[in-house]
Amino acid sequence: MSTSGQSSQNVWVGIDIGGTFTDFVVYSSSDQSLQRFKILSTPADPAEAVLQGLAQLPHHPGRHIVHGSTVATNAILERKGARTALITTKGFRDVLLIGRQNRPELYDLFPVISQPLVPREWSFEISERVDCEGNILTPLKEQGLVSILEMLRHEAIQSVAVSFLFSFVNPAHEQWVTRRLRDEGFFVTGSSEILPEFREYERTSTTVVNAYVSPVLDTYLGRLEREIKPTEFHIVQSNGGRISVAQARGHGVRSILSGPAGGVVGARYLAGLAGFTRILTYDMGGTSTDVALVHETIHVTTEAQVGGNPIRVPVIDIHTVGAGGGSLATVDAGGNLRVGPQSAGAQPGPVCYGRGGTIPTVTDAHVILGRLPTDGFLGGRMRLNIESAQQAFDELSRQMVLAPRSGLDVRQTLALGMIQIANVHMERALRVISVERGEDPRETVLVAFGGAGGLHACDLARALGIPHVLVSPMAATLSALGMLAAEVQLDYVQTVMLPGDTPIEILERCTQPLVDQGQKDLHREGVDPDQWVLSRTVDVRYVGQSFDLAVPLTSMFREEFHRIHCARYGYSQTETPIEIVNVRVRAVGHVTPPTIPTRPLGSADPTAAQWEDRPVVLPQGMQPVPHYWGARLRPGHEIHGPAILALDDTTIYLGPTDHAAIDTYSNILIKVGATDG
């Protein structure tokens, strides 16, 4: 799969650390076997669960590990990164404190503004200034570093971020300072190394995040490497690509938000095998739901934030909404029913878990409606308590004025209403990630994973006009699988700010250093050159605009810019001069993903998987609905809704007009009906 020879002894292990479980997917290339298991996470020391899980595997001489790490993200969220200082151009040390001068909430008289990762007393200035053409206006006052070095030592600073104005045009000053600091033994991040792109706040923030998390990530990866001694050790980056640990260590910012990236990569891979290249991924968990867009490639953004800190490296564009299985139902001051964003979390969890919860959750609503079998949860290992859920619903309905829908009692009306409101929240999230990004959801497939997704997917797809839903039997460990399917992928950028009539030869010359760097890095990743793909793009805009569009760098890039502008924004202004803001290079090294086992299609008759008929509340009222054991479903089986499919890690609800078929990969592919009744 990777490039270092497919010895029959090799296994690849994808590891995803989640809040509750650490998931393992083990793929052996010799017999193409896939093994999946979960270990309880160890939040205090995430490496512990990784080591425990790996200890369960037989020892292989060639062991390749791809890991999604939350260490960098947690370092920021928990403020446990390195003691980090910042050095800026004189006059600009408050760049992080001022940010973009806005407040996060408009109608909040006491906005909570997150404090920068570097406190003001560790922000230093040095006299120097370069202009936008790279001319030196003020020479670097080298002796200014002497007193700064003293302070850095006195304050026991571990990591230093250096970000000077226009260092991406002329990095001489910044490089001199970073070199001196490295000589002095500090971990150093220079802004022109990590992100040679204009806009000083975002660049400085990215640089500081890198400086803050990299030493922590380095320690963590070093420990794992020492204890596991893998043949190859990769981590998944936030852009959905993988990178060797050796390269990842100095670039911690690239692995931020890499956890959810695995799920999207896995969903793209499995959907691709099933023949779908335009998908919306839909991961509904206990407290929140993550959605993302794939159109051939995974949609990335350079406008991500973590813990209030912008990071301008490519990150999978994942939109999160506070609606999940554990979302609580309440009645507000205006008498409306609200669902979320408060959640019952893991403790106490939904009322039906019987762990002390008293406020109805979305999961409880499914139990009331008969859509979540109380004896089929987690393959029957956990029995759900319907009586306590019923009591909680009665209690809630006493707080509001609610007329029962025809054919339903008040409890059922309330439960159905909760599902509908949760669906509206998730529908909004899916619209944000598709319609607001210029993608028509009606041309996509909804790929559902996460524990609660299967109960909502068909109704959501219906509301958005999405014709098909795909649920993988591997839904519960999709993220770990995705790690193994991730390609090597590296992104490079350089701000150039050139007039639109710049000859293509000059633009190609500008991108050449990025191409060279990409090739060097792919080589270091051990990818064979015949598996390399390097693509060049330019960010173009009309003079006077403050935003740009990425256009492939060809001799026709100007025409292409006008065309894309018109397609995306509804107009183009071919008479207006354009300018080229950035050049970008993406270097991809293809890897061979694990083979997913297939079975030939058999009979369409699902009788062998049938469990029994039980009453379920449909929009029209209660009626007996067939239930199926997910584990007994076979490729070829077809099921007409209404039906409940109880899989090991998830439950699927088919509405009366939905129609499911099991494909050769054992995916459940649902053709979504037009109406919910």
Added chain:
Amino acid sequence: MDDPIRTEMMKHRLVSVAEEMGARLQRAAFSPNIKERCDFSCAVFDASGNLVAQAAHIPVHLGAMPLSVQACLESLTLAPGDVAMVNDPYRGGTHLPDLTVVSPVFVEDTSPPTLLGLVANRAHHADIGGMSAGSMPLSQEIFQEGLIIPPVKLMVGDKKNDDIWRMLLANVRTPEERMGDLQAQLAANQIGGERMRAMAERFGVQPLLAEMDALLRYSERMTRQLISTLPNGCYRFEDALDDDGFTEKPADIRVAIMIEDEQVTVDFSGTDAQRPGSINAVYPVTLSAVAYVFRCVLGLDIPANSGCLRPIHVIAPEGTLVNARRPAAVAAGNVETSQRIVDVLLGALAQACPDRIPAASQGTMNNLTIGGWDQRHNRPFAYYETIGGGMGAGPQFDGASGRHSHMTNTLNTPVEAVEYAYPFRIARYALRDESGGNGQHQGGDGIVRTYEFLQPAEVTLLSDRRITKPYGLEGGAPGQPGRNQLKQNGIEKDVSGKCSFPVEAGDQLTIETPGGGGFGEI
């Protein structure tokens, strides 16, 4: 009785229409002011012009937008495919650069077509003509401020009304930018209209109209309930703007807030008469400031729509600073006076509920316009920005430093972006130490921003709180007033809060913005 499930679902659906409009407008807009600083708002209205749902962007637009929509409904007969435009502050506008684009949404399978409602968006354009680049001049009558557009049709039956476009583009300094931004505003309304029609198809016209009504009642119910948590009584406060830029006399704003069970009366009687300078606020601006304050004080959770304003009665005598009469100049009324209106409202409410109200924030937007001829690129330029300052401290918190407050929340322009595009540089951009008022909780610090000019240019400043100070509360000290300083040929001198002057290459302008007031005695 309203259905607690249907209303909740429709609330999210209608807000999502407005948000989708906003996303479209922001993506498609041409100018940095809309695209990057997000100086715009989008909303959905019912057939009578009541605001039903809006995407939260710039608060100054909240109370004023319905009046623009209503002005279009009164002046024009709107048919399917028509789109109206208005900026006249005396017909529901705020100040001239804010162009509001209004589209009726019809369901056409009935005869005659049913008016489902309207969608509208308002965006601040970087220039709308007038005596100075950027259209935020030191004016004495509205005619100097730019092109006044009463309700007119930008589109007639899906076709461009070419005469209007030509007329408009001939009167502005940067027509390409205006055209791009207007197209984006049209695109936003188009998507809003499509979404509304799709909802009518999915849920039915009558149920949709009924739910829009229900949503107004819902916000009204919530507002009434929350007002009833405030103690009954009459609370008075007054504060002043430094001057109007032409006479040195301070401009007083006075308010009395009467809380009576579930209702509020906000009475501005006693406020100074309108002034020659542009600090006059038209009524929609005043209404917006009132709407902003009550929305903040009562809680974030009420959907912003016209229902919120039903229990709130506003008395603003005509011909005063808070309800100017034509042809008073109004450019600064929207950006400066609106902030002081908020200050007096919060000052009064602090007596009713001291636990919910912060001390005064910087109380100005520090509007700066730089215009002239860019010799480097051989083209005219007009640059407009506003600068954050200190926020007021509250009963539990220090005030935030270096932020925009109250009636604006626009982003700054990056130092590196400025230098690429304009013939001046930023030499310093830092927090202004010790400008926040002392107190048990400290007021936030203002900002220092220094501009270094590379070529001759014309500078216009509309700023306030250069003399009066942002007040502290409960014994906290006031914040430091702001300061504008010009350095020419090595000589530094203070310049006034509202003024216009030429600069030469090598000159430096330093703006120090006010700090926020402190809270509580030390």
